[in-house]
Amino acid sequence: MLREDRQRILKETLRANPFLTDQELADRLQVSIQTIRLDRLALGIPELRARTREVAKRTYGQVKSLQSKEIFGELIDINLEQWAVSVIDCTEAMAFERSRVVRGHFIFAQADSLALALVNADVALTGLANIKFKRPVKVGEKAIARAEVLRRKGNKYVILVTTKVDGEAVFRGKFVVAAIEPAKGESV
Amino acid sequence: MLREDRQRILKETLRANPFLTDQELADRLQVSIQTIRLDRLALGIPELRARTREVAKRTYGQVKSLQSKEIFGELIDINLEQWAVSVIDCTEAMAFERSRVVRGHFIFAQADSLALALVNADVALTGLANIKFKRPVKVGEKAIARAEVLRRKGNKYVILVTTKVDGEAVFRGKFVVAAIEPAKGESV
DNA sequence: AATATGTTATGAGCTGGTGTTAGAGGAGGA
DNA sequence: TCCTCCTCTAACACCAGCTCATAACATATT
Numbered sequence: 001m002l003r004e005d006r007q008r009i010l011k012e013t014l015r016a017n018p019f020l021t022d023q024e025l026a027d028r029l030q031v032s033i034q035t036i037r038l039d040r041l042a043l044g045i046p047e048l049r050a051r052t053r054e055v056a057k058r059t060y061g062q063v064k065s066l067q068s069k070e071i072f073g074e075l076i077d078i079n080l081e082q083w084a085v086s087v088i089d090c091t092e093a094m095a096f097e098r099s100r101v102v103r104g105h106f107i108f109a110q111a112d113s114l115a116l117a118l119v120n121a122d123v124a125l126t127g128l129a130n131i132k133f134k135r136p137v138k139v140g141e142k143a144i145a146r147a148e149v150l151r152r153k154g155n156k157y158v159i160l161v162t163t164k165v166d167g168e169a170v171f172r173g174k175f176v177v178a179a180i181e182p183a184k185g186e187s188v
Numbered sequence: 189m190l191r192e193d194r195q196r197i198l199k200e201t202l203r204a205n206p207f208l209t210d211q212e213l214a215d216r217l218q219v220s221i222q223t224i225r226l227d228r229l230a231l232g233i234p235e236l237r238a239r240t241r242e243v244a245k246r247t248y249g250q251v252k253s254l255q256s257k258e259i260f261g262e263l264i265d266i267n268l269e270q271w272a273v274s275v276i277d278c279t280e281a282m283a284f285e286r287s288r289v290v291r292g293h294f295i296f297a298q299a300d301s302l303a304l305a306l307v308n309a310d311v312a313l314t315g316l317a318n319i320k321f322k323r324p325v326k327v328g329e330k331a332i333a334r335a336e337v338l339r340r341k342g343n344k345y346v347i348l349v350t351t352k353v354d355g356e357a358v359f360r361g362k363f364v365v366a367a368i369e370p371a372k373g374e375s376v
Numbered sequence: 377a378a379t380a381t382g383t384t385a386t387g388a389g390c391t392g393g394t395g396t397t398a399g400a401g402g403a404g405g406a
Numbered sequence: 407t408c409c410t411c412c413t414c415t416a417a418c419a420c421c422a423g424c425t426c427a428t429a430a431c432a433t434a435t436t
Binding site: 018019049052053055056057059060096098099101103104105108109112113122123125126127128129130131132133136180 | 206207237240241243244245247248284286287289292293296297300301310311313314316317318319321324368
Binding site for chain 3: 407408409410411412413414416417419420421422423424425426427428429430431433434435
């Protein structure tokens with residue numbers, strides 16, 4: 001096996017699992033531990049403990065933001081039962097690697113959670129949705145979603161969400177959301 | 189300062205910042221490094237490197253699964269351009285805390301990515317979707333999505349995704365997906 | 377045969393610890 | 407007063423998982 005190939009495999013192996021010691025890597029790639037160390041040196045890959053530290057520090061306290069802010073968007077303004085606005089910054093993690101186009105369900109997730117936030121109930125669930133992705137959203141763009149209650153019938157709300165990037169509409173969705181009483185688990 | 193108080197402060201300090209060495213802790217608490225070690229021993233607190241490793245693995249796993257397996261589901265079987273099946277295990281992280289009902293966009297994300305996987309192209313994008321959440325999915329349930337190409341017109345595919353839990357339909361979605369770049373080589 | 381390239385070996389030293397044994401210093405009781 | 411107990415500190419050997427420097431070896435090329 002050529003050195004070039006081995007170094008490529010080394011990079012890929014560590015990307016899949018950064019918690020491998022040089023010895024384990026040497027065993028996997030069937031070379032000596034020194035070779036692994038030279039390869040790491042050449043590729044600028046830090047040692048196991050430094051990698052572990054990086055992962056820990058990078059993700060420490062960031063998981064929350066990925067779950068709340070990034071996935072669901074940041075609520076900017078809200079007028080319960082009427083309208084609401086949220087913003088989401090599109091990062092690499094949300095996109096297809098190749099095209100850097102944001103995966104549709106992140107845009108959907110922002111719109112969906114905004115629609116749910118609009119309903120004045122302890123528990124609300126999405127029943128139906130009719131959505132259209134007008135143009136792809138790219139990494140780095142800031143998506144601004146605006147949700148509006150079109151009409152309400154009992155515990156059912158029809159909500160229109162329009163998402164824009166730089167003023168240009170990228171997404172439109174009509175959601176039917178049901179407010180569920182906290183006491184009873186009435187399903188949609 | 190009493191030992192009890194010191195140990196309480198030690199715990200709190202490490203909770204706030206788990207990346208401190210014994211020496212740094214000794215400096216902060218104005219005691220010797222040995223005292224810190226005895227305290228850690230007494231409190232069952234592991235050493236810095238073990239703590240770092242814990243944080244890294246816990247959050248790394250979360251981020252990774254949140255990005256790949258959990259969000260997009262595990263592809264079980266696929267027949268390109270025809271049908272595909274994926275499974276997703278619903279965890280607490282995917283649900284509303286109060287009701288333990290899985291947020292709709294996770295179910296949507298599974299269906300959407302399954303629809304995209306079906307298209308034999310390097311880049312594919314969702315254009316339209318018409319979806320219905322038939323009943324809420326709870327934490328702990330295993331959602332099985334099956335996607336099927338209904339028809340194809342040029343680079344546009346109409347794909348029906350049906351998601352079931354224990355044989356019961358929980359979600360149905362019709363997706364219109366566009367293939368942007370034809371497949372060149374075998375990708376991931 | 378000499379040289380270059382890539383790989384492996386060897387040994388000293390580092391960090392951030394563990395585990396154990398030993399001792400210093402003060403508080404309280406007989 | 408002495409003695410004991412508790413808490414803290416010190417000292418030493420050892421460990422994993424490295425870095426850094428130096429050298430030996432295999433193979434192919436000139």
